[in-house]
Amino acid sequence: MPPTRDPISTYQTIRQQSLALTVRLSAEDCCVQSMPDASPSKWHLGHTTWFFETFVLESREPDFKPFHPAFRVLFNSYYNAVGDKHPRPRRGLLTRPGLDEVLAYRADVDRRICQQLTTSPDDPALLALIELGQHHEQQHQELLLTDIKHLLSCNPLFPAYANAMPSTETTPALTWLDFPGGLSEIGHVGNRFCYDNELPRHCVYLEPYQLASRLISNGEYAEFITAGGYADPEYWLAEGWDWRIAEQREHPLYWHRHGNGWLEFTLTGLNPLVAAQPVVHVSLYEADAYARWAGARLPSEAEWENAAAQMQADPLAGHFANSQAFHPRPARPDAMAQLFGDAWEWTQSSYSAYPGFAIAPGAIGEYNGKFMINQYVLRGGSCATPLGHIRASYRNFFPAASCWQFSGIRLAR
Amino acid sequence: MPPTRDPISTYQTIRQQSLALTVRLSAEDCCVQSMPDASPSKWHLGHTTWFFETFVLESREPDFKPFHPAFRVLFNSYYNAVGDKHPRPRRGLLTRPGLDEVLAYRADVDRRICQQLTTSPDDPALLALIELGQHHEQQHQELLLTDIKHLLSCNPLFPAYANAMPSTETTPALTWLDFPGGLSEIGHVGNRFCYDNELPRHCVYLEPYQLASRLISNGEYAEFITAGGYADPEYWLAEGWDWRIAEQREHPLYWHRHGNGWLEFTLTGLNPLVAAQPVVHVSLYEADAYARWAGARLPSEAEWENAAAQMQADPLAGHFANSQAFHPRPARPDAMAQLFGDAWEWTQSSYSAYPGFAIAPGAIGEYNGKFMINQYVLRGGSCATPLGHIRASYRNFFPAASCWQFSGIRLAR
Amino acid sequence: MPPTRDPISTYQTIRQQSLALTVRLSAEDCCVQSMPDASPSKWHLGHTTWFFETFVLESREPDFKPFHPAFRVLFNSYYNAVGDKHPRPRRGLLTRPGLDEVLAYRADVDRRICQQLTTSPDDPALLALIELGQHHEQQHQELLLTDIKHLLSCNPLFPAYANAMPSTETTPALTWLDFPGGLSEIGHVGNRFCYDNELPRHCVYLEPYQLASRLISNGEYAEFITAGGYADPEYWLAEGWDWRIAEQREHPLYWHRHGNGWLEFTLTGLNPLVAAQPVVHVSLYEADAYARWAGARLPSEAEWENAAAQMQADPLAGHFANSQAFHPRPARPDAMAQLFGDAWEWTQSSYSAYPGFAIAPGAIGEYNGKFMINQYVLRGGSCATPLGHIRASYRNFFPAASCWQFSGIRLAR
C-alpha cells in the first residue's frame, strides 16, 4: 500500500487499481466463471464493494439502505454470520446485474465511504475496518488476475490480457545460503497492518538449514520432465501421484507441448517457454516431487520467514503487479533473489493456527481461521500481488492441488 | 416459414428473426451457459452461421476463405465429418469472439449467401441446402429462447425477458375425441420441406383410441401435486421415480412454492401461476405419472399424427413465437385445441427410424439419425417455435428427463 | 418348464435347479456383488424364496409367521407396495444371513409351499401365483449365471465356473431369409403361461424384410474391430459413441487382447476366442454399430416374433442352460439357426406397452410395466436360460449399455 497519510486518497487509489485491471476486459470477459475455484471479474468488483458496504456502512450510516437488497446475498463470499450466500460455483450465471450496474454500485459505495472518512477522519475503528477492506481488495486484485488468466486459457484462441515485456534470457546459477537455526521468533511484529493469522508472534526452534538463492526456473523444471519425473511414483507423495493420474498431468498447468519444445500460456498470450523465468502454476504435489528429484525439500514457513525477515527491505523490492509484466521475471544476481514478488513459494507447512491464535468475534472472525485445514502455506507474493500488500510474515494458503495461482518453487535442505 | 417466392428475402427474414430474439439481451446474457444441455445465445448465432458457411459456401465459393479459421471448430455442434468440435459444456467459456464479432460473422456470411442466391437462383442443390439451413436456424431460434429462459431462471433476481401479455383466466372443460384407428399412414407427404426423420411415409395399424381435447392445465397439474402425486411411486416409471428422488423434484421445473400457492418463472418474470394455462416444462417421467394418476396414458406418435393430420389447416393456427407471448396460452373452446403451438406434447414413442429410413451420406446425414436412441418423440410445436416451422409429421425428440423445453401433456386412452 | 402334470414335483424341480447352479460355488462366491447391476448368488436364492413367501404364504397361511422378519426388507427387490427394500448396490454387504441360513430359508418355504399345494391342489389362484413364482425363479437362474460370470471376470485369477465342452470350429455361411410382411399379429396366444407384457396380442403392419440365418460370429465381429469399427464415429449412435469413449471400450466386455489374437473369458475360464461361436456380451450400441458397418440393421421385435412364430417348434430346440455348456455354440446348418437359446438377440425396439396393456393391481403389477422406459427388447433366450422358460412372444429388456447378459446380434434388412 502506498505510504500516504491521507486515508481518502489511499482508499481511492486502491479502489481505482481494481478498475484499472479490468479496462482491458469486455463485459463478457468480466461475467464468465471458468471453474468453481475462480470467480468472474465482475463478482470480484462487486464482492469487494459488498465488503465495505456490509462491514462499514451498514453499522455506521444512520439510515442505511443497501444499494440493492439482493446484493447482500449475491456478493457474500463465505460469511455465514452475514446470512445467505449465492452458491460459489454459480457466480458465473449472474449476467444481471450487468457490469455497468456493478460499476455504479462501486461508485455509490465509494462516495459513501469517503463521506464516512470525511465525517470521522480519526475514528480508529472506522480506519481499521477500511484498512482491512483495502487489504481485502488487494487480495481480490490478485485473484482477479489469476482467475481471468484461467478463463482466457480455456479459450482456444488464447487471447492476451496484456502486452509482453522484454525479458532477459539468462538466470544466475542456483547457490545455497546457510541459516544457523536455533530459537527464533516468527509472526508479525510492529504497528503496521497484518492479518490475524500472522499473530501472535511466537518462538520456534529451527535446525540449521539452507535455502536456494532463487526460484526454480522453467528450464530446470523442464529437465525434471525430460528425466521422467512425471512417470515415476518414487518422487511423488502418494496423494500427489493419484492426483497426477486422475488429472492426467504431464507438465505444469499452462504449458503446452509444441514439437520438441514447450509453449506457455501467460497473460500476454501463448508464447514460447522462457527457460530463465521461474516455473509457476505448479501444485504443491509438483513442487514436492521436483524437490525430491533434486535431492532437496521445500522449506517450512518458519524457515522461510526467518530468512526473509533478515533480508526484508522497506519498501520491499520485487516484481509485483504494478510492474505490468503480469508474469515472473528471471532472477537478478542477488545473494537471495525473488523472495518477494514474482511467484508465491510453496512451503511444506500445513496452514494452522499460531499458538494462542484467537478468532475474532462476528463475521470478521471468519476471515482466516476457519480455513486452517488441509491447506498449505505459500510465502512471498507474486507478479500479481499489488505493490505494498505483502510482508515477511504474510501467510497465503491454498490446497495442495491448486495451481492457478502464480505458485513456484524455492528449495531448502 | 413465410410463403414467399423470393429465396433471398426468405433467407433474410429468417436470419433477421434470430437477431430480433437477442435485442432484449446484453452481451453478458448472450455469453453465459447455464448447463451443458443449453448453449449461449451467441453460440446459437454463430453456429447457425457456421452451418451456412460450412455446408453452402465452403463447397461453392471458388476461393473460399473462412471468416475466421478457428470458427470451424468453435461453432461445430456435433458433426464428426466436419472435424473437431469445441466441447459442448465449454461453450460458455468463449468470451472471445465477442458478440460484436459474431454479429460481423453473421453479416459477412449473409452477404455471401445472398451472392450465391443471386448468382445461381435456380440451382436446386443450393436451394435445398439453404432451405435446410433455414429450418436449422429456426430450430435454434427455439433453443435460444428455452436456453435463455433457463439462464435467467438461475438468477435470483429472476429477470424478465419480455413483457407479460394479458391472458384469459379460464379454460374449457377437457373432453375426449374418438378416433377409429385401423390401418393408416404416417410420415411426411407432399413436396414441401421436411426432415429426413419424417420419411418414408408408411403404414401403421392403430387400435381405436381417444385424445383429450386440450393440454393439461396448470390447475389440473397442481391437483396431482396436492393429491400426493410426487410422493407415491405407484404412479411413476421406476426410472422416473429414481430421477425424482435424485433431483429432489416436487413440482415442474420453473414452479416455486409461495405460501399456499405457486409462482411460475416465465420469460416475463416470476409471476403467480395461471391455473388455466397449460402446464409446461415437465419431463416425460412427470407427464407419464400424471397420465397414470389421471387414469389415462400418453398418446403414441402415430396416434397423435393420425389425429393431427385430419385437423391440419394451412397455414397452421396456434400460439407460436411470433405472438411474442413466449408462454403457452389457455385453450380456446375448439373441439381439439392446442395441437400446434403452445406446448410440445410428450408421446410414449421412443424416437426411432421409420421402416426404410436411410441416413444421408456425409455430414448432413448426422443431422437426425444418430440420435435415435433413448429419446422420446414430442409433437406439435410450442410458443417458442417460429411460425411456419412445424407440420403434423414433425418429430421433435428429447431424453425423458428433459424439461427445459416447453413440453406439456395431452392425454390419450 | 418340463411338461409335467404334478405341480409339486414341477415346483421342486425348478427350485432344485437354482441350488444346482450354486454347487460349484463357495459361500464367498455366493456373497459378493461385483457391480450394482449384479446381485450375489445368495441374494438370488433368498429373493426367489421371498417371492413365494410374500406373494403366496403371507396371504394364505392362517398363522403366517415370516421365517425371519428382516428378510421381508433384505430380499425385496423393487416392490414398493411390499414396503422397504434393502438398497440394491448394498446387497453384497450382507455377509449375514450366511449361505447356510438362506438354504434353511429355502427349505422352510419349500415345505410350506408344498403344504399349500397339497391342501389346495386345484386352487387356480394358488397355481397361478406359484407358476408366476416359478418363472420368476427361472429368470433369476439366468441372472445368477450372468452375475457370477461378471464376478469371476473381475478376479485376476479368472476362475472357471464349469468345465469346457468341445465345440465345432466352423459356422455355416450367413444367408438371408425373406419375410413378406403385411398385417400380422404379435403377442402371446394360447393358454400357457406368459408375462403380462406379452399381452394383449395385437395387429402390427410390417414392411417386407429379411433376417439373417444365424447370429453374428466372433470371427465376423473381430473383422469389424480390425476394420476400425471402434475408431470411427460414423458407425455409432451418438450416445453409443459417447459410451464407448467414456467406458474406453475397444472390444466386447469379456474379450482380452492377447498378442495378435484374442482371449475370451467364459464360464469355463479364460480361453482362446472361438471364431465360429456367436459374439456375446455386446451392448445395443455395439450391436447397432456392427449392423451399420455391415450394411444392415437390427430387427424390430415384431419382425423377430413374426419370423420366430413361424418356426417355433414345441418343445423349443436350442442350447439352453440345461446343456451345461454355459456358452453359445456355433450355428448348425439350419435354414434359420439359433433363434432360441445361445444368445439373446438385441432388437431396435424400445420396450413399451402393447396397445391395451394393463398393469395388474398391487405389488404383482410392479413386475414389468414400470420398466417400460429407456430399455430395449431382446428376444430368443440364451445359453443361460432354463430350458422351457422361453417362447416366441417372450420379451426380455435391458438398457442399451448393458452387456453382462449373453446378448448377441442377428441382422435384418
Added chain:
Amino acid sequence: MPPTRDPISTYQTIRQQSLALTVRLSAEDCCVQSMPDASPSKWHLGHTTWFFETFVLESREPDFKPFHPAFRVLFNSYYNAVGDKHPRPRRGLLTRPGLDEVLAYRADVDRRICQQLTTSPDDPALLALIELGQHHEQQHQELLLTDIKHLLSCNPLFPAYANAMPSTETTPALTWLDFPGGLSEIGHVGNRFCYDNELPRHCVYLEPYQLASRLISNGEYAEFITAGGYADPEYWLAEGWDWRIAEQREHPLYWHRHGNGWLEFTLTGLNPLVAAQPVVHVSLYEADAYARWAGARLPSEAEWENAAAQMQADPLAGHFANSQAFHPRPARPDAMAQLFGDAWEWTQSSYSAYPGFAIAPGAIGEYNGKFMINQYVLRGGSCATPLGHIRASYRNFFPAASCWQFSGIRLAR
C-alpha cells in the same frame, strides 16, 4: 509386543493373534469390502503374509518360489517398487483365493520364516525386517477390527462380533493438568523398535499449555448435539461444515437416534449409548467443532507427546485389544486417564516429516513418508490396538474426514 527373548515364539504369537481375531467370523464375513477405505479380513491376512514373503523370503531363500505367483499383485497394498497392485476398491471382489487357501498361505510362509529364524537366529537385518513385519501385522490387526466393524454396521441385522462386557456407568469430572512448555524434545528415544516417522528426535518450543484429564465422553458429546452443535457453522472449520452437509452428518458415525435417546453400534452389537464411555468414531472436523464449542482446542502432537512421555509407564497400561472389550471404557479416576488405549486422540497437527527425516531406499521407504500430506496425527492407541504395539512417540495418521477408526477427543487449551 510381549517382551520375550525368543524371536520365533514372538513371531508365532503375533501371527496367531491375527487368526484369533477371525475365529468369530465366517468366510463370507472375511471376504467382503464395505467401502474403499476398508479391506476384507481375508485381505489383511493375506497382505501381512505377503509382507513377510516379499520383504524377507524373496531375497533370502536361495530357490525362492512364491506360494502363488498371482499373490504378489493381489496382496500388494501400495508398494510401487514391488510392482503392480490389485486396485484397492476391488479387494472385496476376490472370492478366490478362498479363506482356506489364504490360511494355507499363512501357514506356509510362517513355516519358512521360522526356518529363516532357525538358520540365522542372530542376523540383525533379518531380525529387523521381521520386527518391522510384526509391527506391520499389528497395525493390520487393528484395521481388521475397524474394518469388520464397518462391514457389520452396514448390515441391517447389526450382528455382534463379540460379547459385551460390563462397564461402569460413571466417569470422573474432567479437570485440567498444567504443562510448563518451553524447549523440549519429541521423537523416539532408545533402542527399541520405532517407525521411521518417529525420527529423528528433535527440539520443539512449546508455550505453556493444559491438557484435559480424560477423553470427552459420549454424554458430553451428546450435550454438544443437543445444544445445536451440528446446526451452527460457527463451530466448524469451513471444510468440516461442507463435509457435514455433503455427508448429512448429524451425529457420530455409529450413533442411531432412538426415540429421545441414542443407540450405538459397537462390536458387541447395537446397544444403548453409554454416557460414561469416551465418544469414538468422530472425524477431525467433529473433534475440532466440539473443542471450539467447549471453549478449548485440540492439542498439538508435540504437546501430547511431551505430556505422555512424562507419564509413560513400561509396560503401558490401558484398554487395548487384548482386553477383549473391543470398545473404550469409562475413565478411571487417574490424574491423567486414558492416554494409552481406549481411543486414538486427534491432534491439530498435520502429519509431516520431522526435521532431518530421511526416507529409506527401496520399497520399505514407501512405508510412511509418501503419506505426509493432508493427513492429521492421532496419538495414544485404542481399544483395537494390540497390547505392546504403542508408545508415546507413536504417530498414527488419517485424513480429517476419517471416522471408522476408534478416534476420540482430548481437549487442550
